[in-house]
Amino acid sequence: MARIVITRALPEAGIAALRRRHEVHVHDLGPHTGGDEDGLIAAAREAEALISMLDNPLTARVIEACPRLRVIAQYAVGYDNIDLEAARARGIVVTHTPGVLTDATADFTFALLLALARRLPEAERYVREGRFRRWETMLLLGMELRDKTLGIVGLGRIGAAVARRALAFGMRVVYHSRHRANPTVERMAAARYVSMDELLATSDVVSLHCPLNEQSRHLIDARALAKMKPTALLINTARGPVVDEAALVEALRAGRIAGAALDVYEREPEVHPGLLELDRVVLAPHLASATVETRTEMASMCARAVLAVLDGEEKIPYRLV
Structure with a gap:
């Protein structure tokens, strides 16, 4: 079983497949709740897979501090919070959730x-x-x-x-x-x-x-x-x-x-x-994608990408890196 870290609570229907097969740890990492680099490192240091949010600072320092990390699945379309070159240098797959919202x-x-x-x-x-x-x-x-x-x-x-x-x-x-x-x-x-x-x-x-x-x-x-x-x-x-x-x-x-x-x-x-x-x-408090259908499908897309990497599949859905 791989260790999967999720940095914010997600719709359970979207991540049920991950819970059935792997060890899932859900945190609450964001502004004022340990969402800085140190908080993210503390949560994800032993993770093989990380489902991240747009406000998680996935810098080169954070990526280097997580030696077991194999995949970052961003729960968003945007990804400017992720150092893609640092991930690429480490051979870490990075995915996102295009189209769904x-x-x-x-x-x-x-x-x-x-x-x-x-x-x-x-x-x-x-x-x-x-x-x-x-x-x-x-x-x-x-x-x-x-x-x-x-x-x-x-x-x-x-x-x-x-x-x-x-x-x-x-x-x-x-x-x-x-x-x-x-x-x-x-x-x-x-x-x-x-x-x-x-x-x-x-x-x-x-x-x-x-x-x-x-x-x-x-x-x-x-x-x-x-x-x-x-x-x-x-x-x-x-x-x-x-x-x-x-x-x-x-x-x-x-x-x-x-x-x-x-x-x-x-x-x-x-x-x-x-x-x-x-x-x-x-x-409004960042609600554009806030429907049950969309937020659940975003979680499912992250789960599909994580499982594809952990299962060693050649084709990874929604891949950026």
């Missing part, structure tokens, strides 16, 4: 957009605080989505799924990516490729779906925000550091954009205090 994240993106555009959090507070006295003609007027332009930054799986949903709401779709999408993807999403400057200047809603890398870090900064319409909304379900939160707070306070909805944060789980003070901001 596309629909859940696209649905949640639209949930955030609708909540922000129709001022739902403000309306809910209005009712709960006992201020609803009668129907008012000018109360909490929002923005309709029909005939508005949605600008998608990153037309990958999730971005394309968001674009398809936008069509059902009667929106026009433009997009920008580092590399132009396949023409078939463009046709299915009815999305027109534009420069980043044009996207910012013409979009009524800017929705972020790009990976986090050196090029995308603070992609939405003061300069980018200044190019947006004063009536525009910003949605981020990608990665927190894509947005300069201090610049966003300043833009919102100054009325340079109309609102923002965020599911991820620059220094997660810390949220910029300025965001907490503003009404035209919708904030």
Whole structure:
């Protein structure tokens, strides 16, 4: 039996196959709970397999301190927390969970957009605080989505799924990516490729779906925000550091954009205090993939990858390294 370490509790249905065949240890490693390098080393030092989370710092130091480690299965699509070269040098397989959370994240993106555009959090507070006295003609007027332009930054799986949903709401779709999408993807999403400057200047809603890398870090900064319409909304379900939160707070306070909805944060789980003070901001605790179906399948994907490595299979599903 191999020792498998999981750094956060997962849906049991997804990891049942691991428990039947191996020794599984579940920890709670994250910010403020031993999720630093030392805490991770202490938990995983004897592990042959590690199922990790996006906030686990799998640095070269951590990887070198786990001499028995054969596979890292990341419970996420992103993997910028893992030193892939250090894993490759050690011959450690690294996998992730691509594709599985596309629909859940696209649905949640639209949930955030609708909540922000129709001022739902403000309306809910209005009712709960006992201020609803009668129907008012000018109360909490929002923005309709029909005939508005949605600008998608990153037309990958999730971005394309968001674009398809936008069509059902009667929106026009433009997009920008580092590399132009396949023409078939463009046709299915009815999305027109534009420069980043044009996207910012013409979009009524800017929705972020790009990976986090050196090029995308603070992609939405003061300069980018200044190019947006004063009536525009910003949605981020990608990665927190894509947005300069201090610049966003300043833009919102100054009325340079109309609102923002965020599911991820620059220094997660810390949220910029300025965001907490503003009404035209919708904030969620990283919930885009939070459906029973998606989170269970993500656990199953990690389990399948771990078992393939431990069983010595030649083809490893969802492999990065």
